[in-house]
Amino acid sequence: xxxxxxxxxxxxxxxxxxxxxxxxxxxxxPLAYPLPAVEIVLDPEADLGARQFLxxxxxxxxxxxxxxxxxxxxxxxxxxxxxxxxxxxxxxxxELIEQGIFTSDRLGLLRKYDALINYMYLPPVExxxxxxxxxxxxxxxxxxxxxxxxIIQLTRDGAQQxxxxxxxxxxxxxxxxxxxAPPMD
Numbered sequence: 001x002x003x004x005x006x007x008x009x010x011x012x013x014x015x016x017x018x019x020x021x022x023x024x025x026x027x028x029x030p031l032a033y034p035l036p037a038v039e040i041v042l043d044p045e046a047d048l049g050a051r052q053f054l055x056x057x058x059x060x061x062x063x064x065x066x067x068x069x070x071x072x073x074x075x076x077x078x079x080x081x082x083x084x085x086x087x088x089x090x091x092x093x094x095e096l097i098e099q100g101i102f103t104s105d106r107l108g109l110l111r112k113y114d115a116l117i118n119y120m121y122l123p124p125v126e127x128x129x130x131x132x133x134x135x136x137x138x139x140x141x142x143x144x145x146x147x148x149x150x151i152i153q154l155t156r157d158g159a160q161q162x163x164x165x166x167x168x169x170x171x172x173x174x175x176x177x178x179x180x181a182p183p184m185d
Contacts, residue, residue, distance in 0.1 A: 004176060006114035007157040009123035016153045017185060020085070021069045023154035023162045025128060026146045029063040031089050031139060063087035064122070064133045065146075066166065069183045083143040088133045090122060096132060117172075120165045126151050135169045156184055 013025075066086045074081045093110075096102050102110065109115040110132070120133040128151060154162060159182035168174045 003113050003115060005112060006121060007155075007161055007177075011155055012123055012158040012161075013125045013152040014155045016155075020065060020072060020080075020143075020147075020150070021153060021159075021184075022065055022067060022072075022182065023159045024065045024150050025090065025122070025125075025152050025154075026063050026065070026087065026149045027127060027151050028060045028149050029087060029089075029139070029146060030141065031059045031061045031063065062090035062128055062131065062151075063139065063146075064090055064120070064162070066138060080143060085141050085143055085146060086138050087141065087146070088120075088135055089137045089139065090128070090131045090133045093121075093130045093132055114161065114165065117168055120162060128152070135165060156182065159184070 064087060066088050067084070072080055072082070072085070093102070093107075097107065106116060110119065110121050114121040118134070118136050120135060122128065122131040122133060124130045157177075160177045160180040163180040163182055164175060164177050167180075
């Protein structure tokens with residue numbers, strides 16, 4: 001079977017609906033747990049067995065929503081069913097090239113076919129440079145931490161590519177993009 005090229009750059013993004021959907025891209029997302037800790041916050045009136053919370057610096061950046069649309073949305077009442085969101089960290093491609101993660105061979109596969117199992121290629125848009133979603137590096141956040149920070153949504157072609165990549169990453173099965181029917185409203 002011949003390799004399937006990824007969608008063209010112009011076929012990835014649109015502004016579609018107000019509600020969040022799988023594949024939405026966000027800015028200013030906490031990209032990891034706040035480590036290393038720079039402060040230990042203790043409640044001086046708490047018992048010795050009380051929990052201690054760590055706080056520290058963490059980086060903000062871009063991320064793409066991985067939570068399935070149908071699992072986030074309330075089916076009968078509208079709105080959202082629960083506040084938990086799973087996102088994949090998105091890093092600028094130039095940064096990963098500088099770190100030596102992508103060689104020229106791998107870069108060609110990524111740009112033409114999006115043919116690297118652990119990553120999803122994202123063309124540039126607005127304040128998102130040419131980037132890669134790190135499918136192996138997810139963060140789980142409360143809805144309120146991302147609402148208002150969406151910069152763009154995936155088109156049907158882009159959403160099909162995301163679902164294709166997620167199936168490939170999690171199962172090792174690489175199906176044609178046309179096999180996927182993401183909800184778009």
